[in-house]
Amino acid sequence: MDLTSLLTTCVPSTFMSNLQVFGTQILTVETLLVTNFSASVPGEFRFTQPSISYQNATFCNVTVTYTHPGQGDSVHAEAWLPVGNWNKRLLAVGGAAWVAGRSPISYETMKGALGDGYATITNDAGVSGEIHRDLDWALVSPGNVNLYKLNNFGSVSINEQSIIGKSLIRSFYREGPSFSYWSGCSTGGRQGLMAAQRYPRAFDGISVGAPALYMPELLAGVQWPQQVMNVLGQYPYSCELDALTAAAIAACDNLDGITDGIITNATACLSTSFNPFHLVGTTIKNCTTTGTPVQISLAAAIVANSTWHGPITPSGQQIHPGLSPSVDLTGNDPSSGGQEGQAGTNCTMTANGGVCTGIPNTIAAPWLRLFIAKDAQFNIDNLTHSEYFRLIHAGRQEYSPLLSTDDADLTEFRDAGGKIISFHGLNDQAIPAAGTEKYYRAVGEAMGGHKEVKGFFRHYEVPGLGHCFGGRSGSPTGLFELLRKWVEEEGKVPEESPVQVTGLDGRVQRRVICPWPQRVRLKEGCKDLTDEGCWGCVGADA
Numbered sequence: 001m002d003l004t005s006l007l008t009t010c011v012p013s014t015f016m017s018n019l020q021v022f023g024t025q026i027l028t029v030e031t032l033l034v035t036n037f038s039a040s041v042p043g044e045f046r047f048t049q050p051s052i053s054y055q056n057a058t059f060c061n062v063t064v065t066y067t068h069p070g071q072g073d074s075v076h077a078e079a080w081l082p083v084g085n086w087n088k089r090l091l092a093v094g095g096a097a098w099v100a101g102r103s104p105i106s107y108e109t110m111k112g113a114l115g116d117g118y119a120t121i122t123n124d125a126g127v128s129g130e131i132h133r134d135l136d137w138a139l140v141s142p143g144n145v146n147l148y149k150l151n152n153f154g155s156v157s158i159n160e161q162s163i164i165g166k167s168l169i170r171s172f173y174r175e176g177p178s179f180s181y182w183s184g185c186s187t188g189g190r191q192g193l194m195a196a197q198r199y200p201r202a203f204d205g206i207s208v209g210a211p212a213l214y215m216p217e218l219l220a221g222v223q224w225p226q227q228v229m230n231v232l233g234q235y236p237y238s239c240e241l242d243a244l245t246a247a248a249i250a251a252c253d254n255l256d257g258i259t260d261g262i263i264t265n266a267t268a269c270l271s272t273s274f275n276p277f278h279l280v281g282t283t284i285k286n287c288t289t290t291g292t293p294v295q296i297s298l299a300a301a302i303v304a305n306s307t308w309h310g311p312i313t314p315s316g317q318q319i320h321p322g323l324s325p326s327v328d329l330t331g332n333d334p335s336s337g338g339q340e341g342q343a344g345t346n347c348t349m350t351a352n353g354g355v356c357t358g359i360p361n362t363i364a365a366p367w368l369r370l371f372i373a374k375d376a377q378f379n380i381d382n383l384t385h386s387e388y389f390r391l392i393h394a395g396r397q398e399y400s401p402l403l404s405t406d407d408a409d410l411t412e413f414r415d416a417g418g419k420i421i422s423f424h425g426l427n428d429q430a431i432p433a434a435g436t437e438k439y440y441r442a443v444g445e446a447m448g449g450h451k452e453v454k455g456f457f458r459h460y461e462v463p464g465l466g467h468c469f470g471g472r473s474g475s476p477t478g479l480f481e482l483l484r485k486w487v488e489e490e491g492k493v494p495e496e497s498p499v500q501v502t503g504l505d506g507r508v509q510r511r512v513i514c515p516w517p518q519r520v521r522l523k524e525g526c527k528d529l530t531d532e533g534c535w536g537c538v539g540a541d542a
Contacts, residue, residue: 006083006172007033010060015171021163024066027074032061034080039115044469045108047185048207048423048479054115058083062168066160071148073126075157077164078102080110080120081172087117090165090177092203094188097363098135100125100153101161109183119177121165125149125157138370145371147402154402158195162202179487183480185209185468186431189422193439194405196420200413205487206420207480210431210468213439214320215403218431220392221320223364223380224311225329225343227388228303230381235345235356236300238330239287243296244304248274248325258522260529261504262464262472263326264426266434270308270325276301288332289347290354303343304329310432313389321434328429328466339429339467363430371399406439408446410457420457421483421494423476423513425465433461440516450517458494459516464501474500476513496520496537503529511535 010033019026040053060081067073091113095101101122113120127137127149140146162180170176182192182203189211195202212218229235252269253259263269280298287294307329310322323329323342331341344359360380369378372395383391400406413420422440424433440459444450460479464472482494496512503509509529514520514537526534 006060007058009172010062010081010083015062015064015168018171019064019164019167021066021160021167023068024075024160025069026064026066028063028065030063030065033083034059034061037114039111041108041112041115043477044475045105046112046475046477046480047109047183047209047468048421048476048483049112049116049183049481050477052112052115057085057114059114060172062172064164064168068148068152068156073149073152075124075126075152075160076102076128077121077123077161079165079168080114081168082114082117082119085117086119086173088175088178089118090162090169090180091118091120092161092165092180092182093120093122094182094184094191095122095124096185096187098127098153098366099187100127100157100191102128106188113183118181119165119169119172121161121168123157123161123164125152127153135366135370138366139374139376142376143374145374150371150399151402155194155198158191159199159202162195162199179204179484181484181487182206182208185211187212190215190405193420193422196410196413196418197405197407200410200418201416204418205483206418207483208420208422209476210424210428210433211405211422211436211439212431213405213435215405216392216395216399217320218435219364219367220395221310221322221432222342222361222430223368225303225307226358226360226365227311227380227383227385228306229299229343229345229358230383231385232299232302234297234299235347235358236297236303236343237287237289237294237347237354237356238332238341238345239284239289239294240296240300241304241329241341241343242288242332243282243284244276244279244300245325245327245329247279248276252325256463256519256521259504260464260472260501260509262427262501263324264461264463264519266308266324266326266426274325276304290349307343311389311392314385319389319392321432321438323429323432324426326427328427331429339470341429367395371395406442408439408442410443410447414447414456418456419483419486421460421479421486422457423460423462423465423479425462425467425471425473427464427471427473428467430467437461437516454515460497460513461516462499462513463520472502498532512537514539 012029037057038055043051064077093109102124106122110120189208192206192208251274256264311319329343347354347356424436478497485492510532518537518539
């Protein structure tokens with residue numbers, strides 16, 4: 001279709017006649033022809049794609065508002081259809097935290113996709129809003145969760161996003177996309193894997209980072225450090241936890257043979273190399289919280305150790321893996337990108353010392369109050385461990401089918417020809433990297449072993465990377481191109497991929513990341529850590 005025709009077809013009537021999604025009623029279709037659009041998108045907001053800048057783009061912005069009859073909801077899908085440079089592909093993007101899409105991060109990813117020529121779409125699942133906010137949609141009344149909207153957020157809107165996007169493309173360009181992709185991190189990562197599990201033909205290629213898998217258990221783990229402090233009745237100074245983190249890194253840094261300030265084997269660190277209780281009573285010469293010397297308390301060691309091991313019931317059952325001992329527990333590390341720490345405290349200094357309180361996590365605290373207790377006024381600060389684990393068990397019983405994204409049988413997705421590339425930063429301060437490894441292992445067990453799985457699903461661990469971005473490592477911006485070639489070109493199986501890491505000396509090192517279970521190693525005899533050629537992948541890949 002020629003450019004002039006496209007410019008004149010960016011009107012609602014172009015899309016209305018063919019737009020049908022089973023189980024929905026289309027309410028409105030709004031269009032806006034956007035011209036002279038310019039953007040500059042850094043790689044961290046594209047997750048697996050490099051930064052991009054462009055000017056004077058033209059696209060048709062189509063916003064579809066629809067409802068599920070009988071549910072009383074209003075859902076918005078927003079698509080950007082490039083004029084003049086469409087690459088014949090769809091890229092759907094996900095959300096973050098409790099927002100399904102149409103978030104600031106979603107729009108940044110869409111801007112990047114537009115610059116590369118993709119038609120791109122996002123969907124708010126009818127729960128639109130800011131990422132960190134009270135979830136005013138969660139309850140229809142005290143004691144009653146809005147299960148329709150939770151189900152939309154959990155899975156339904158993901159499939160509808162695919163159907164609507166492809167329909168709009170066919171109406172606008174008079175042909176469907178040659179390939180359809182998904183890109184997202186955190187909630188967006190969960191959504192991508194949910195698509196593979198429940199809607200195996202929605203997307204040909206799925207790129208996911210730090211996916212929020214096993215969500216009821218994950219949220220229990222996110223709140224766990226605050227729960228531990230509440231039961232102790234003690235809230236350590238941030239400097240104590242920061243000192244324990246620094247000591248763990250110093251003790252475990254070289255376990256991978258590379259002294260770079262990055263822990264790559266958290267299990268070995270905690271089992272053989274570092275015990276936080278050995279530092280109780282050690283003096284911090286100048287505590288940044290108090291401005292005075294402070295001794296590391298037993299409470300600080302308990303909180304750090306509990307966070308690293310994750311919530312464990314009195315019977316010894318681990319509910320969810322813990323965070324790496326190299327993770328910023330307090331939110332004080334500037335390289336963490338401003339993300340909150342799970343063990344954050346707020347202290348007020350008085351003549352008698354500091355008075356500290358915990359800082360409830362803005363993702364996990366609403367989960368406990370609104371979805372499990374079903375009471376916006378529920379006090380989560382005075383729960384015993386017994387009460388806490390009772391609530392967690394209730395949440396797993398009630399919500400796992402809606403949110404867990406834990407189905408390891410991806411046979412239908414594989415048989416449809418789909419491909420997945422996932423990544424997780426080993427310095428993720430929000431979602432433990434061990435949770436994604438757990439899922440990847442489970443897929444292998446369900447589908448005949450790693451050799452079978454790596455034919456359609458590859459997972460990469462990124463040393464030093466925080467939650468989706470930030471930390472010592474740059475984003476793995478080469479992975480999406482590997483995915484696209486894997487989907488579209490016979491035999492282009494992804495292997496190692498370049499990544500940048502900031503060394504202890506402040507210099508940028510060009511390294512590689514490796515498909516799990518391989519690990520990156522410095523090649524023997526290599527001295528220049530900034531040379532990508534000095535790094536390679538080793539270990540089992542069978």
